Amino acid sequence: MSVFRKPGERMIRDPGDLRLGDIIRSSTDCSSECLCIAGVPWDWSTAGRPGARFAPSRLREYLYSYNLHKDLCLCDWGDIAIAPGDLGKTSQRIYEAVENLSRTCRGFLLLGGDHSITRYSVSSALETLGGRAGLLVFDAHLDLRQLSEGFSSGTYLRDLLSERGDRLRVAVIGVRSHSIPRYMLNLAEKLGVKYFYSEDLDAGSVVNTLNEIFSNVDWIYISFDSDSLDPSQCPGVNSPSPLGISLKDAVKILDMVMKRYRIVGGDIVEYAPPLDQGDLCGRNLALIAYRIINNMWESSARYKAPQ
Numbered sequence: 637m638s639v640f641r642k643p644g645e646r647m648i649r650d651p652g653d654l655r656l657g658d659i660i661r662s663s664t665d666c667s668s669e670c671l672c673i674a675g676v677p678w679d680w681s682t683a684g685r686p687g688a689r690f691a692p693s694r695l696r697e698y699l700y701s702y703n704l705h706k707d708l709c710l711c712d713w714g715d716i717a718i719a720p721g722d723l724g725k726t727s728q729r730i731y732e733a734v735e736n737l738s739r740t741c742r743g744f745l746l747l748g749g750d751h752s753i754t755r756y757s758v759s760s761a762l763e764t765l766g767g768r769a770g771l772l773v774f775d776a777h778l779d780l781r782q783l784s785e786g787f788s789s790g791t792y793l794r795d796l797l798s799e800r801g802d803r804l805r806v807a808v809i810g811v812r813s814h815s816i817p818r819y820m821l822n823l824a825e826k827l828g829v830k831y832f833y834s835e836d837l838d839a840g841s842v843v844n845t846l847n848e849i850f851s852n853v854d855w856i857y858i859s860f861d862s863d864s865l866d867p868s869q870c871p872g873v874n875s876p877s878p879l880g881i882s883l884k885d886a887v888k889i890l891d892m893v894m895k896r897y898r899i900v901g902g903d904i905v906e907y908a909p910p911l912d913q914g915d916l917c918g919r920n921l922a923l924i925a926y927r928i929i930n931n932m933w934e935s936s937a938r939y940k941a942p943q
């Protein structure tokens with residue numbers, strides 16, 4: 637026996653200490669009973685501070701260190717092959733990958749990447765799964781920009797609504813008025829986007845209002861923008877905004893919502909590890925991923941029968 641520790645091997649030898657990383661399967665070893673994860677290291681749509689391309693591997697590192705309390709089956713499909721700087725090619729690959737994930741897996745979670753990836757992911761899931769969808773977003777911003785030139789991750793929701801608005805109901809939790817232009821608040825009303833400010837957030841009443849918004853949807857997709865959290869709990873983002881929601885409230889809302897609906901997919905976006913402090917964001921977001929995965933496992937078991 638070697639006295640040296642193998643790469644990736646844990647320092648503490650406790651065979652009963654089962655972590656998510658101990659049960660993870662590759663895509664080739666996957667079945668339709670399993671949940672799936674895929675990374676999307678794309679941040680070329682970020683006009684401000686890039687770095688989200690480094691998020692998938694950091695999120696995996698912390699996510700896989702959390703303890704396992706359910707007999708989960710979880711597959712990691714690795715990262716979607718993005719084409720650096722080429723949004724056309726990359727968006728097509730995201731679209732195709734999500735088509736595959738939606739068909740093959742019991743549920744899926746993308747580890748972004750900037751927020752632009754949500755447009756292609758939700759669009760693809762809608763096309764593949766059919767029906768009407770609820771998009772539950774956690775975000776400081778409304779992402780309803782219309783640019784006269786260039787790229788921004790702040791346009792995805794407007795694009796998505798113009799393409800798929802007829803089959804989509806949207807709610808955004810954690811919005812900060814001081815980080816949103818006035819025209820966008822009016823636009824949100826016009827487009828039927830329901831938003832909740834972070835500063836007077838009450839989990840119970842949020843969930844009750846969501847019941848009204850999502851009363852007619854067949855399934856739900858969750859998009860978690862890391863800047864929805866307060867910068868004290870997640871400083872490593874492209875566009876931090878003070879007075880955010882707490883990790884505790886985010887988890888509470890996620891738990892309550894995911895118990896009520898059929899959750900088929902989601903993403904965690906806008907986390908930029910180079911801008912993080914003490915890996916605070918990484919650990920907190922990995923917890924969000926962990927809770928989404930655990931809840932999605934339960935949710936998909938309840939809604940197993942085909943619609």
Ligand SMILES: [Mn+2]
Nearest residue numbers: 776777861863
């Ligand atoms: Mn945002």
